[in-house]
Amino acid sequence: MNNLGAVLAALLTLFILSYLIGDNPFYRLAASLFVGLTAGYAVVVALSNVIWPQMITPLLTVLKAPENFDVSRTVLAVIAFILSIVLIFKLFASTTRPASCVTALMVGVGVAVAVGGTLAGTLIPQVQAAFIPLWSTKGTASFLESLAEGFFMVVGTVATLWFFYYGGRARPGLPTERPGWVKALAPVGEVFLGTTFGVMYAGAIVASLAVFAQSWLNVLNGLQVLWNLRSFIGLP
Amino acid sequence: MEAAAGAEQPEWLRELGAAATLPGGEAPGGPAAPLGAGEATLPAGTEAAKLPGWLSNLAPAKPAPVAGVHLAPVALPSWLEAMRPVEVQRPTITPEVDDYEETVGVLAGLHGVLRPQPAVTQPGKSATQVHKLAISDAQAKQADLLVRTLAEGTQAHPAAKRSFWMALPLARLAVFAVLFVAFVTPLIFPEAKGFYTPAPRWNQAAQDAYNVVNDLSPAEPVLVAFDYDPAQAGELDPLAQAIISNLQRHSVPVVGISTSPVGAATGEALLSRVFTDTAAYGSQYVNLGYLPGGPVGMLELTSGLKPLFAADYRGNDTKWVWDTTFLSRTQQLSSFGAIVLVSATPDTVRAWVEQLQYASPRPAIVAAVSAGAEPLVRPYYDPEPAKAQIRGLVSGILGAAQYERQSGAAGVASGEMWDVLGWGLVAIIVMLIVGTLFYGVTGLLSRQKR
Numbered sequence: 001m002n003n004l005g006a007v008l009a010a011l012l013t014l015f016i017l018s019y020l021i022g023d024n025p026f027y028r029l030a031a032s033l034f035v036g037l038t039a040g041y042a043v044v045v046a047l048s049n050v051i052w053p054q055m056i057t058p059l060l061t062v063l064k065a066p067e068n069f070d071v072s073r074t075v076l077a078v079i080a081f082i083l084s085i086v087l088i089f090k091l092f093a094s095t096t097r098p099a100s101c102v103t104a105l106m107v108g109v110g111v112a113v114a115v116g117g118t119l120a121g122t123l124i125p126q127v128q129a130a131f132i133p134l135w136s137t138k139g140t141a142s143f144l145e146s147l148a149e150g151f152f153m154v155v156g157t158v159a160t161l162w163f164f165y166y167g168g169r170a171r172p173g174l175p176t177e178r179p180g181w182v183k184a185l186a187p188v189g190e191v192f193l194g195t196t197f198g199v200m201y202a203g204a205i206v207a208s209l210a211v212f213a214q215s216w217l218n219v220l221n222g223l224q225v226l227w228n229l230r231s232f233i234g235l236p
Numbered sequence: 237m238e239a240a241a242g243a244e245q246p247e248w249l250r251e252l253g254a255a256a257t258l259p260g261g262e263a264p265g266g267p268a269a270p271l272g273a274g275e276a277t278l279p280a281g282t283e284a285a286k287l288p289g290w291l292s293n294l295a296p297a298k299p300a301p302v303a304g305v306h307l308a309p310v311a312l313p314s315w316l317e318a319m320r321p322v323e324v325q326r327p328t329i330t331p332e333v334d335d336y337e338e339t340v341g342v343l344a345g346l347h348g349v350l351r352p353q354p355a356v357t358q359p360g361k362s363a364t365q366v367h368k369l370a371i372s373d374a375q376a377k378q379a380d381l382l383v384r385t386l387a388e389g390t391q392a393h394p395a396a397k398r399s400f401w402m403a404l405p406l407a408r409l410a411v412f413a414v415l416f417v418a419f420v421t422p423l424i425f426p427e428a429k430g431f432y433t434p435a436p437r438w439n440q441a442a443q444d445a446y447n448v449v450n451d452l453s454p455a456e457p458v459l460v461a462f463d464y465d466p467a468q469a470g471e472l473d474p475l476a477q478a479i480i481s482n483l484q485r486h487s488v489p490v491v492g493i494s495t496s497p498v499g500a501a502t503g504e505a506l507l508s509r510v511f512t513d514t515a516a517y518g519s520q521y522v523n524l525g526y527l528p529g530g531p532v533g534m535l536e537l538t539s540g541l542k543p544l545f546a547a548d549y550r551g552n553d554t555k556w557v558w559d560t561t562f563l564s565r566t567q568q569l570s571s572f573g574a575i576v577l578v579s580a581t582p583d584t585v586r587a588w589v590e591q592l593q594y595a596s597p598r599p600a601i602v603a604a605v606s607a608g609a610e611p612l613v614r615p616y617y618d619p620e621p622a623k624a625q626i627r628g629l630v631s632g633i634l635g636a637a638q639y640e641r642q643s644g645a646a647g648v649a650s651g652e653m654w655d656v657l658g659w660g661l662v663a664i665i666v667m668l669i670v671g672t673l674f675y676g677v678t679g680l681l682s683r684q685k686r
Contacts, residue, residue, distance in 0.1 A: 020405070020412055038465075038498055045497035049525045053546035053554070113531045113591070121590025125625060126615060196611055203608035203632070205664065206657075207471050207580075210607075210633045213656040214470030216419050 003225045010222020013215045055080045130157050156192045163189030318370040411667065418663035422655035432658030438638050441617050445602045445628025446642050448574055449482055456573030457489035457566050459599070461588065462503030468580040468606065469502055474649035475604045475636040476578045480510045482643045484520070488573070489562045492523040492549075495533065495584065500525045500549055517550075518561040525549030534591035542567050574600045574627075582612035589616050589625050600627040607632030633657050 015030035058077035062069055083102050090099035134150040163186045168176040178186070312320075338349040371379075422428040452458060460480065464472045483490055492507055494500040504523050511521050524545045527533045536544055541563075548557045557563060566572065575592065579585050585603050592598055603626050605613050610631040618624035630639055636649035 017412075020409055022405070041501065042497035045500060045526050046528070048551065049497075049500070049547065049549065050528050057546065109532060110530070113535055114587075117531060117535075117587065117590030117593075121593045121625070122586065129615070129618065129623070199611050200608055203606070203610055206607040206632055206634075206661070207468075209660045209664065210653075210657055211468065211470035212415070213419060213653060213660055214473075216416075217653070217656065220423070 003229065006218070006222045006225045008222075010219045010226075013219050013222075017215075055084070130154075155188065159185050159189035160192050161189070162186055163193060314372050314375075318372075320370075414663050414667060415660055418659040419656050421659050422652065428659065429652070429655050432655070432662070435634070435638070438642065440619055441614070441629035442631075442635055442638060443628075443642075444617075444619065445604070445630045446482075446639060448600050448602050448628050449479060449576070450486070450643075452483070452486060452488045452573040454487040454489070456571070457491050457562060458483055458574050458576060459491050459493065459569075459572045460503070460576045460578065462492060462494045462499045462506070462578055463496060463584045464502060464578060464580040464606075465496065465498050466502055471606055471633060472578055472580060472604070473502075473506055474633060474647065474653060475630060475639070476506055477510060478636045478639040478643070478645075478647050478649060479576055479578075479602075479604060479630075480506065481645060481647065482639070484510055485643070485645070487520075489519075490521040491563065491566070491572075492521065493525065493527050493545075495527050495530060497526050504549055518556075522557065522561050522563060523549040524557070531587045531591050534588055535594065538569055538592065538595040540568055569595045569599065570597050572599045574602055576602045576604060578604045580606045580609065582609040585609070585613050585626075586616070593625070601625065602628040602630075604630045604635070607634070 012030045012033070015026040018024055019027045055077050058070065058073045059081065062074055083105075086098050087102045088099075089095035090103070130153070132150050132153055134147055134154070162182055165178065165182045165186070167182075168178050170176045177183070336347065336349065336351070338344055338346050343349050422431070449458075460476070462476065480490060490507065492500075492503040494503055500523065507521050507523055511517070513520075524541070525548055527537065527544060529536065533544065542554070542558050545557065546554045558567065569575075569592075575588075577585050577588050579588075582605070585605060589601065592601065600621075603613055603617075610629065613626070613629060613631075616625040617627075617629045621627060630636070633649050633653060636647070637654045640647040640650045
């Protein structure tokens with residue numbers, strides 16, 4: 001089975017790489033397989049890991065084995081079942097309204113959790129982390145190193161925030177432009193932003209290269225398996 | 237009738253009739269119209285009577301010709317000619333017919349009577365378009381050309397057909413060829429292996445990650461979140477494998493989960509590769525599978541694991557998972573020694589960090605991320621444990637290679653993967669330098685030409 005997987009992986013990798021010569025049926029076959037298998041697998045996992053054990057099984061337990069009845073799980077399962085059925089009504093234009101309530105509940109809960117987490121988990125801690133002393137005697141870094149690090153942190157944070165200042169003053173006869181003190185410091189923030197994006201781009205290239213290298217290793221592995229199995233296919 | 241009329245006419249009337257008679261014996265106005273009741277004709281010859289001199293002098297004089305001025309007609313320009321007012325066609329008025337007979341009033345029975353509502357006062361629309369623009373042939377051609385030009389811009393034109401060889405993306409193939417040669421070089425030539433070694437100096441964040449994992453005890457399992465797809469497995473599998481292999485060497489139990497359905501499968505494949513002993517499932521590792529709900533699911537995890545996972549990834553029921561495995565003593569998040577987040581995107585790591593802050597006490601969080609995600613995850617790392625949201629950070633193949641070297645165990649990352657990646661990175665650097673020089677020089681030359 002592992003050998004078959006290795007050969008298939010090599011074959012599909014070559015199909016994808018065939019896009020180098022342009023769009024072709026092999027590439028489309030591999031891409032369609034990828035999309036279809038991903039979607040199908042996700043549905044199966046959701047069904048077997050979530051829907052069946054957490055919603056269907058508790059309801060069936062009530063019918064088949066009432067002695068194992070769990071009130072909290074059954075109530076939750078019934079609520080989930082009802083909401084799921086109502087959500088199906090979104091497929092029909094005449095019954096969209098009740099389904100919209102379920103969607104609103106999902107969106108509202110998700111947004112509330114995300115906003116609360118962002119506020120308490122990112123915004124406040126990051127603001128606190130930005131308050132660093134310009135000179136610190138902690139750690140193994142020297143005084144000058146700490147001073148330089150603190151200076152860059154403060155200047156970089158403030159200048160980057162200044163870059164996103166888009167308020168302008170409208171004067172008669174002149175175009176609206178940002179205040180002079182913002183225009184002077186915004187390019188500094190631009191430098192920090194550009195450097196960050198450059199690092200991210202470099203990281204993305206390295207990540208892509210790693211995936212590309214692994215793909216080629218899969219191809220070579222598949223060819224190796226085929227070479228080892230040459231006696232089965234009638235080759236010396 | 238005329239004799240009877242003449243006999244009865246008064247004498248003065250008879251005299252008027254004799255004076256008006258023409259030599260032809262015909263009344264000058266033609267034969268008299270048939271008389272109606274009480275109607276008499278005008279005396280014949282009235283129109284031929286000589287007009288008195290004062291009346292004949294009132295005739296309009298003929299205009300005298302203007303002498304000495306001869307104006308040649310000028311050729312008007314076409315645009316001015318086009319502005320010449322078009323003669324308005326006089327409205328057609330249906331002529332009155334004489335056979336109309338009045339039927340009312342004192343004129344009843346008479347013909348040739350003017351109607352009370354003549355046609356000339358009836359409102360009507362001119363049949364001629366007054367504002368007709370006169371367009372010359374040249375103008376019509378230019379207008380047609382403009383219309384066709386505008387229409388072409390909105391039409392989709394198929395690409396011109398080229399031969400197979402001309403249609404090949406040569407630049408793309410050239411880059412592929414260079415990378416292919418770089419990848420194959422260490423595999424073909426043994427001298428090329430080990431040519432590039434990972435940097436000996438390790439950054440503080442990666443060292444902290446190693447220390448956190450190394451200091452764990454077998455009594456405290458580790459929760460590993462496999463939040464990446466098989467597409468990113470090429471980069472993250474070596475990293476995750478290095479960490480999990482280190483955990484296995486320290487006999488630390490591993491619990492796998494994932495917030496994506498396919499990530500659960502990726503995690504299962506990796507755990508099966510590391511824990512080759514099939515009996516290890518349940519005693520050394522368990523894969524709980526897919527955690528639905530995204531950030532909501534992560535938040536619920538802080539309240540407990542058991543309500544969220546009624547079965548594990550392999551379909552074993554809740555009784556087996558929570559009562560017979562090592563999870564029987566680890567049902568709260570606080571029971572874990574550490575949480576390892578393996579993710580390709582910074583958004584997932586951020587969501588985990590934001591939601592796990594509600595867990596108290598919170599286990600140490602270690603992030604193993606893609607090289608592209610590291611800049612956005614690093615702000616959450618702090619060397620001081622009291623301030624840190626993430627206690628350690630390892631990224632990419634380089635991080636995996638250094639981790640393997642630190643832990644003293646050879647792995648995929650520090651072996652042929654690093655050799656291939658090293659040569660590929662050199663090829664990319666060379667192409668970037670050559671490309672920058674080439675386009676920079678050609679750009680300067682083209683600007684000079686202009």
